[in-house]
Amino acid sequence: MVKSWLFEIFSYPYDPDPAKFDPQLCKELYDWKLESWVAAEDQGFDGVFFSEHHFTPYSISPSPNLLVATLAQRTTRMHIGVMANITAFHNPRRLAEEGAMLDHLTGGRLEVGLGRGVDEPEFIREGVKMEETRARFEESVALIQAAWKEPTWSFHGEFYNYENVGIWPRPLRPELPIWVTALSPNTVAWAAKNNFRFTSVFSPTEQMRTIFDGYKKAAADAGREAQPSDMGVCRNVFIADSEQEARDLAEPAFNALFAAFKEAAVFHDLDNVPAGYEHYQSFFRPFAGDDVSFDALVAMGAICVGTPQTVRDQIVDQIETIGCGNFLNWGSFGNLTKEQTMRSYQLFGEHVAPALRSLNV
Template structure:
């Protein structure tokens, strides 16, 4: 069985000039996005993951835990989480407290996603040194786990220190599912050793398979057997009633997303990235140029576009090849309207969700 999730970056698709920000357009966007997430439950999706970004119209979800709490009150079955809270931008004690609260507010449906972050412009504007992010990330995760499991905990780290304190409340469940966003080999192996699930995005299907093989090897070395449910693959997805309609709508929408992504995420100088981010020199290089074609992205599996049967077969093939148990549908992006997005979600629910649910990986 492969689970189906929605993944939401939540871009502001209008004029990117801050002086021209339109509160009413923003309100309308929040309203219909919430409507689409609620509808996902009826369409058979297993859950929704939000994201955290700052300072640009690439995302208007700077505090995604608020979205988790809001959606929890309008749904009853789906799991809900964030992929991911960027630990360097938070006090981990506060993240632990919010996670515990959300476990109650979701009725035990919370999925915890944590990441060290990779978007250089955000770190520059926040004044956080990227060279410190891995140390901060691993220390934050350790502190959060201590706070959740120990009635009273003491923590002495490089960045955070607590002496004989308690978390009120601790989570509803004795153990919360933890996901991390992982592309670099070091993070993938670390997640495997910790027993955390992980997700990846944008890489070709064959690369995704290699990443998961690395994860399984590290898990085995740590004394456990990795399962298909340990990995999630995120893809941009758009489905319409015909191949041509899907292409005509998805290509300009992806171009708009790509432009925003380049501005918000790609390192400005790929020859001189911060220490610890060397892996991303090769990962971001295609996005730094102007030669990433829509067809090339389809060919490597990074985006799935077409009629329901076409997209179903693309995704099923990828999941079988990777051996992965979770598919994240990043289906609302760029210039896609409410009607176009909702129709795509409907077709995904009717044609892709059942095929993934019956798939053995």
């Protein structure tokens, strides 16, 4: 069985000039997005993951845990989480407390996503040294797990120190599922060693398979057998009633997303990235210029677009190649409207989700 999730970057698709921010348009955007997430529960989606980004219209979800709490009150079955809370931007004790609260508020449907972060402009504006992110990340995760498991605990690390404290409440469940966003081999191996699930985005299908093979090897070295449910692949998806309609709507929408992504996420100088991010030089280089076409991204599997049958076949082929058990549908992007987005979600739920559910990977 392969689970189907929605993934939301949640961009502000209007004028990017801060002086021209329109609160009414933003309110309408929040309203119809929430409507689409609620509808997803009846459309066959297993859950929703929100994202965390800051300082640009690329995302208006700086505090995604609020979206988790909101959606939890309007749904009963779907699992809900964040992919991912960026640990360097938070006190991990606070993340542990919020996670525990959300586990209760969701009735045990919370999925915890944590990441060290990779978007250089955000770290520059926040004043956090990227060279410290891996150490902060690993220390934060260890602290969060201790806070969830122990009635009282002490923690003494490089960045955080607590003596004989406890959090109230602790989670509803004794073990919360932890996901991490991972592309670099070091993070993938670390996730496998710690029995964390992980997701990746944008990489070609064959490269995704190699990444998962690395995860399985690291899990085996740690004494456990990795399962398909340990990995998810995230793709931009748009479905319409005809191939031409899907292409005509998806291409400009993705181009708008791509432009915002380059501004918000890509390193300014790929020849001189912070220590610990060398892997991302090759990953980001195609996105730094204008040489990645829509057709090329479709060919490499990063975008799945077309009729329900076309997209179903594209995704099934990717899942079988990669061997993963979770598919994250990043289906609301760029300037796609409410009607276009919700029609795409409906078609995915009717034609793609059942095919994934029946797969045995």
